[in-house]
Amino acid sequence: MRKIVSVLLLWAALCWAAAVQAAQVTAVHWGVDKDNVLRIVVDLDALTTYQVGLSSSAIDLTVDASAQSSALGTQKVKSTLAASLETVAAGGKVTVRLPLLHQIEDGAYKSFTLKQDPVTKRPARIVLDITADKQTRTGPTTASNPKPAASAPKPAAVQPVPKTASPSGSKAKVAAAEGGVVISNKPTKGSGTTGTGASTTAPAKTTPQPKTQPKQETAKPQTSPATVKKAEAPTVPAKGKAKAEKGSGKFATSGGIKDKKITIDPGHGGSDPGAIGAKGTKEKDITLKIAKELQEQLKKKKAKVSMTRTADKDVHGPYASDVDELQARVNVAERNDADVFISIHINSSVNAKVKGFSTYYYPKSSHDKRLATAVHNKLTKNFGRDNLGVREANFYVTKRSSMPAILIELCFISNKDEEKLLQSSWFQKKAARLLAEAMEDYFK
Numbered sequence: 265m266r267k268i269v270s271v272l273l274l275w276a277a278l279c280w281a282a283a284v285q286a287a288q289v290t291a292v293h294w295g296v297d298k299d300n301v302l303r304i305v306v307d308l309d310a311l312t313t314y315q316v317g318l319s320s321s322a323i324d325l326t327v328d329a330s331a332q333s334s335a336l337g338t339q340k341v342k343s344t345l346a347a348s349l350e351t352v353a354a355g356g357k358v359t360v361r362l363p364l365l366h367q368i369e370d371g372a373y374k375s376f377t378l379k380q381d382p383v384t385k386r387p388a389r390i391v392l393d394i395t396a397d398k399q400t401r402t403g404p405t406t407a408s409n410p411k412p413a414a415s416a417p418k419p420a421a422v423q424p425v426p427k428t429a430s431p432s433g434s435k436a437k438v439a440a441a442e443g444g445v446v447i448s449n450k451p452t453k454g455s456g457t458t459g460t461g462a463s464t465t466a467p468a469k470t471t472p473q474p475k476t477q478p479k480q481e482t483a484k485p486q487t488s489p490a491t492v493k494k495a496e497a498p499t500v501p502a503k504g505k506a507k508a509e510k511g512s513g514k515f516a517t518s519g520g521i522k523d524k525k526i527t528i529d530p531g532h533g534g535s536d537p538g539a540i541g542a543k544g545t546k547e548k549d550i551t552l553k554i555a556k557e558l559q560e561q562l563k564k565k566k567a568k569v570s571m572t573r574t575a576d577k578d579v580h581g582p583y584a585s586d587v588d589e590l591q592a593r594v595n596v597a598e599r600n601d602a603d604v605f606i607s608i609h610i611n612s613s614v615n616a617k618v619k620g621f622s623t624y625y626y627p628k629s630s631h632d633k634r635l636a637t638a639v640h641n642k643l644t645k646n647f648g649r650d651n652l653g654v655r656e657a658n659f660y661v662t663k664r665s666s667m668p669a670i671l672i673e674l675c676f677i678s679n680k681d682e683e684k685l686l687q688s689s690w691f692q693k694k695a696a697r698l699l700a701e702a703m704e705d706y707f708k
Contacts, residue, residue: 287312287329289358290387292351294341300399302343304360304392307335309614311388316375320367325360325375325392344397362394372396384586385539385612506580506591508664511598515667517631521707522566524604527597529661530555530571531609534578536589539612541683547610548576550686554674555608557696565704570600590660597665604635604703605669607661610686612678619679620650624671626663627656635706636670642702643695649675649682672699 291307306314306327317324331353338350341362349362373394380388516524530551532538538547552573559569572579572593580592597605611622621643625636636654644651652673662669674695675682685691 286310287327289327289329289331289335289351289353291332291335292339292349292360294339294343294349296343300344300397302341302345302394302397304349304362304394306358306360306390306392308388308390311377311379314375314377314390316373316392318368318370318373322361322363323368323373323392323394324362325390327358327360327390328356329358330356331358345394360392368394368396387614506584506588506595508591509595509598511601511666513666514601515603516707517603517668518707521562521704523568524703524707525568525570525600525602526562526703527570527572527600527602527605528555528558528562529593529596529605529607530573531607533573533576535582536578539610539677541612541677541686542616542680543683543687545677545683545687547612547677550610550674550677550692551608552576553692554695554699557693558606558608558699561696561700562703565700567703568600570596570602572596587660591664594661594664597667597669602665602667604706605661605665605667606639606699606703607659607669607671609671609673611673611676613676614678616678616680619676619682620652621647621675622652622673623654624657624659624662624673625654625669626658628663628666629668631668632662632670635668638706639670639672639699639702642698642705643672643674646698647694 287308287310289306290309293305293307295303295305297303304325306325308327308329312328314325314327317326331351335358336351336353338348341348344365345368346362346365349360351358351360353359373392373396375390375392378386378389378391380386530548532546532548532551534548536548538551540546552575555571556574559571562569578584578589579596580588584592593607594605611618621640623636623640623643625632627633633654633656640651640654643649657671659671662671675686677683677686
């Protein structure tokens with residue numbers, strides 16, 4: 265009996281070790297927020313265990329994983345705490361070392377994990393916040409005050425990181441649609457639950473972190489580490505919060521497309537590139553090209569078109585919170601009393617073989633699903649790509665807009681064939697033409 269128990273324990277240990285080693289570091293970022301908190305973020309394709317070690321001259325974040333070659337090397341850091349950080353891999357572990365410019369106390373840092381969030385298109389992450397030089401802020405709470413750690417850097421407002429083909433949404437696009445707040449059958453933006461998953465603070469020093477992903481929970485402002493919208497982003501003046509605007513609440517659903525008001529939202533933009541393909545293709549660039557072409561197609565059909573953005577820029581402002589960025593996009597539709605809101609995104613997955621179209625809606629009315637179905641059917645029947653279905657999801661932009669709204673995922677930028685397809689002018693123009701025709705079908 266003892267031999268059997270020993271064998272089982274050994275087998276379990278080997279399985280656990282194999283699972284841990286299966287994780288891979290895909291990128292390492294850093295950022296300094298407005299309170300001078302230095303944040304180090306390690307992107308992973310799956311959560312794993314890690315340790316934090318502090319000495320008089322450096323702080324090390326050691327992850328039980330392998331690493332992509334692009335994640336290794338030395339980066340310059342602009343902080344009062346360090347001038348550089350180095351990422352190395354050896355012995356089945358990846359170590360991010362931060363040589364310190366001055367000694368810090370043992371409790372002057374916090375670490376936690378964030379699970380992969382398909383809605384905001386953020387990957388699994390390990391976050392290390394070093395608060396030794398944190399500046400105390402006074403005065404009333406503003407948009408520049410610390411935000412929940414759960415909305416940690418994206419690589420999105422709700423928009424780039426490995427996306428998945430899961431029903432909860434796709435990468436940043438969905439994120440873009442959500443902005444950082446998930447609203448779905450699952451915890452979503454707008455429902456008081458953070459889209460990135462709540463942070464779970466791990467004991468400082470060298471305590472191994474659990475491999476299990478933290479549960480999502482309601483963010484608690486003023487108590488969590490300050491948010492750094494993008495880990496590598498410099499401090500940027502806050503623009504203030506995006507206050508929700510409301511239109512008349514009335515929208516047309518029939519009578520032909522002429523004079524119908526349609527708001528097009530090219531996912532991501534500016535400081536948020538969205539998903540990025542192996543060849544460097546950025547989601548924000550493709551969505552803008554398709555959106556502009558769609559705008560022209562709709563104008564030819566005598567529709568009245570408004571755009572959340574017409575250039576490579578953020579809608580609310582650089583490095584705004586997910587909620588503010590997404591709300592700013594919804595506001596454009598409300599301000600123009602749109603009859604339809606359509607958010608355009610490109611999907612991504614850690615599985616490079618996944619491909620195809622998917623369309624998301626929130627059932628605010630019977631017309632949301634009807635709109636999603638009209639668009640999805642038009643695309644899948646005329647492109648011959650995999651049909652991933654029409655899906656219900658609580659995305660920020662689709663739920664918070666008062667008119668029928670959808671978020672579409674046009675192919676996977678993580679699939680080499682579809683990345684090439686997305687880059688082609690032929691695909692962009694055909695996608696726009698089909699979307700315009702779908703709008704016409706919807707308003708019949």
